[in-house]
Every structure is written in C-alpha cells, then in structure tokens.
Amino acid sequence: MTLDDIPDHDDLSDALREDRPLRKARAYRIRFAVDGLKFRKLEVPDPIPLGRQILAAAGCNPNDNFSLFAILASGDFEDIRLDEPFDLRARGAERFVAFQTDRDYKLTLDNRQIEWGKPAIAGAALYKLAEVDDDEAVFLQKRGGTDQLVEPDDLMDLNEPGIERFITAPRPDATCIIVINSRPREVEDRHVTFEEVVKLAFPGAHDPNVIFSMTFRHAASKPHAGELAAGGFVKIKKKGTVFNVTRTVQS
Missing domain, CATH: 3.10.20.90 (Phosphatidylinositol 3-kinase Catalytic Subunit; Chain A, domain 1)
Known part of the structure; x- marks a missing residue:
C-alpha cells in the first residue's frame, strides 16, 4: 500500500459494527462529548493516542482541569490520564467524554x-x-x-x-395527568393519540362535518410543543403536558 492508497480516516464505530480491526489510515474517527452526552465526531491522528492528544484534537486545553473518560463496550467508564496511551484498536471504546472539573x-x-x-x-x-x-x-x-x-x-x-x-x-403502571382545555384529565399511557385527546375534550358522538384542531406544549417527546394532527401522537410527561383542542363546523 502506498501513501496515496491510505484513506483519510477509519471510523471506530464502523469497525465495531462490522466486527473488524481498525484499518491503517491518516486519522481515526471517534465520538467525543464535553460535560454531557452530546457526542460529535472527532478525528485523532494516532490509533494509540494519549489522553492529552484526544483533548487537544477536541480543542480542549489539557491544562484546564479536564477529566477524560472512555465509555467501554460494557458501559463502564474508564479514566484516561493525560499521558496515558489508549489503544483504540484493542479497547472497543468509540465514545469519550470530558468534564472540566476538579x-x-x-x-x-x-x-x-x-x-x-x-x-x-x-x-x-x-x-x-x-x-x-x-x-x-x-x-x-x-x-x-x-x-x-x-x-x-x-x-x-x-x-x-x-x-x-x-x-x-x-x-x-402509573396514571399521568394532562390538561385539556384547562381541565386536568387522567390517562394510563405515556403515548397519547390525537383521537384519545379529542374524546376527552369532547365526549360523545360528533357530526361528520365537525373538524378538530389541536396544539400541545410541555410534552416529553420532541418537539416539546406544536400542532398534533389526526393519526398522530405525543409522548407526555407524568404531569404537566397541556393540550388545547378546538372544533369547527365545516359548512
């Protein structure tokens, strides 16, 4: 293999998913997050980087009191010291998280x-x-x-x-409290459909010319607020999700 044949990067996630070793590349792609679990792609130039090299590749100053951890395949967190090498080829870890803390x-x-x-x-x-x-x-x-x-x-x-x-x-199993048109209602499921909310807002039979429209806010699902159409559903919070339902008669 010549230098021109070496790929720009190999992705550790791809290697793990395909159950293969890392390939020789100019850089190695991992997943990196700071102060949480919002991961982004990050490339390091060495398959056995030092802790400080991972931080530096992420734009983090190793001298700014960062703690660095690898999330192993088992789910355990392993502390990586600044001058400790971490073998990407052997450890099965694709995700790394750093915290700026003492x-x-x-x-x-x-x-x-x-x-x-x-x-x-x-x-x-x-x-x-x-x-x-x-x-x-x-x-x-x-x-x-x-x-x-x-x-x-x-x-x-x-x-x-x-x-x-x-x-x-x-x-x-737990009852959830939602608010429909300013009135609290109990539901048993964390997923509430458009049709279920309509029945709670306007019980009984409806004229076929009646059209319902609905908005919601403070939902557990994303987006947390918006419009809900017929056939749709939202994931609600245990308490506090709000629905507003209006009906109009189509002439």
Missing part, C-alpha cells in the same frame, strides 16, 4: 461503574447510558426503602455521601 462523582448503573464530572446528572443522561426500552425505567436504589423512579426530566443530586446506585427495571 472533582469526579462516582455512581453505578446496573453495576457499571460511571464517573461523572458534575454534581448532578440528568435523568435523560441516565436513560441514554442505560439504553432502556420504552417499557423500562431507571430507578435510584434506596437501601431499606422503596426505590425511586427516575424520569428523564429529573435532575439527580450526586453530592450525597456514598455512591449513588441506579438500576433499570420494568416501568410501573
């Missing part, structure tokens, strides 16, 4: 060791790390008590003494 907070998620660089972690981040199905949820274990259900909108404090331990388990 303190790391330890927690576990289904017995996976996670180190977080902030004194609180969003429920949404826990769900992203857990990769749970829609019928599962994240819980904070309470020793000697009832485990606390964690919703994506929650912010979990990591300043408490000891290591916070989170687990995933089937989501319990």
